[in-house]
Amino acid sequence: MSFSQFPLAEPLLEAIKLLGFSQATEIQQLAIPAILANQDILASAQTGTGKTAGFGLPILQCLLDDEKRLNESASLAPVRALILVPTRELALQVHAAIVSYGQLTSLTAGIVYGGVSIEAQQAKLSQGVDLLVATPGRLLDHLRRGSLSLGHLKHLVFDEADRMLDMGFKDEIQAVVAQLPTKRQTMLFSATLDESVLALSSTLLNAPKRLEVGQTNSASQDIEQRVYAVDSDKKFALLSHLIVTGNWQQVLIFSRKKVAADKLAERLSASGISANAFHGDLSQGNREAVLNGFKQGEISVLVATDVAARGIDINALSYVVNYELPFVAEDYVHRIGRTGRAGNKGVAVTLFCEEDALLLEEVEVLLDKRLPQQWLPGFEPDLTKMSLSGKNSQSAQKRRAKQRGRRGKR
Missing domain, CATH: 3.40.50.300 (P-loop containing nucleotide triphosphate hydrolases)
Structure with missing residues (x-):
């Protein structure tokens, strides 16, 4: 299936062409229409199958469609989409991908993770970002500092949720969710699904659409x-x-x-x-x-x-x-x-x-x-x-x- 068959804005389609993408992967074919339809998602797919584009492209499209913008004089960053990831390396990878998808739009993407200056991150957040990629601990640090507000959030993604739980982020996840609007779209993506992930999804997702590419917890045939x-x-x-x-x-x-x-x-x-x-x-x-x-x-x-x-x-x-x-x-x-x-x-x-x-x-x-x-x-x-x-x-x-x-x- 060609990306041109999705109802994506021309700047997104042009960016995809520049990146050398033409045909959507299976998880992208399933996820993009469901996310554009504002459904909550519980998705399992092997790593390397294109999950980031599967949620990144439709979220960017939703942000482009959203004409409601905060006043430019607002003191807090108007984050409308949040992608939570377990590690710094994954945060950098996802952020780079999102930036490349939205390179021809006016949308801005920020990133926060531990191990680097929190003041430098705070300075960038003060300029306003539409989409934020974050690790749970550093995100909470910024929320406590008042560096940003999540009161306008509309789209929430948990990427590699199983690893977040394995790393002991359950309390941090709950602390973040407590500061989010109850009315939002929530998506949970993972390469594997176990009882702990399913239990977490039951508390976060509202009548989610289940997407599964390949056998759950299986290895790629390649x-x-x-x-x-x-x-x-x-x-x-x-x-x-x-x-x-x-x-x-x-x-x-x-x-x-x-x-x-x-x-x-x-x-x-x-x-x-x-x-x-x-x-x-x-x-x-x-x-x-x-x-x-x-x-x-x-x-x-x-x-x-x-x-x-x-x-x-x-x-x-x-x-x-x-x-x-x-x-x-x-x-x-x-x-x-x-x-x-x-x-x-x-x-x-x-x-x-x-x-x-x-x-x-x-x-x-x-x-x-x-x-x-x-x-x-x-x-x-x-x-x-x-x-x-x-x-x-x-x-x-x-x-x-x-x-x-x-x-x-x-």
């Missing part, structure tokens, strides 16, 4: 998933072998902890592979510098934690590696969703050792499929350590059956 069984003391050697022999130029590696990410990046650098760690302990300036270096190819390997990796959006990223499996199965879907984006193919590699057997079970339960393990010659695991395989396999089958039962009730 991603090849490989699981290499290897002993833990051979993981680093196998990882280095894969990167060097495969001539992998851009690799995103996931570690569970910040300290482990630092150590792995140091070991890779010492072995001659350009690598940097990427996590929440870095200053905002360092995070932006490292991410830009990775995007521009100056850094070959980025070793990231789950929280920091939200917002990493590189269409041509071909390889993602789970050096350690996540404790939360849903994070596996988010991790591998960093590759195979925008119609490109990707490879997701998991380095699996027997002590992570239960974590792999949970991932397989979530995906409702087995992830066949393979061995790489020279890095075969010690078979005497694989004694739990039979028990784990039987347990996984029972859990997958239980998961299918839950889905049938939704």
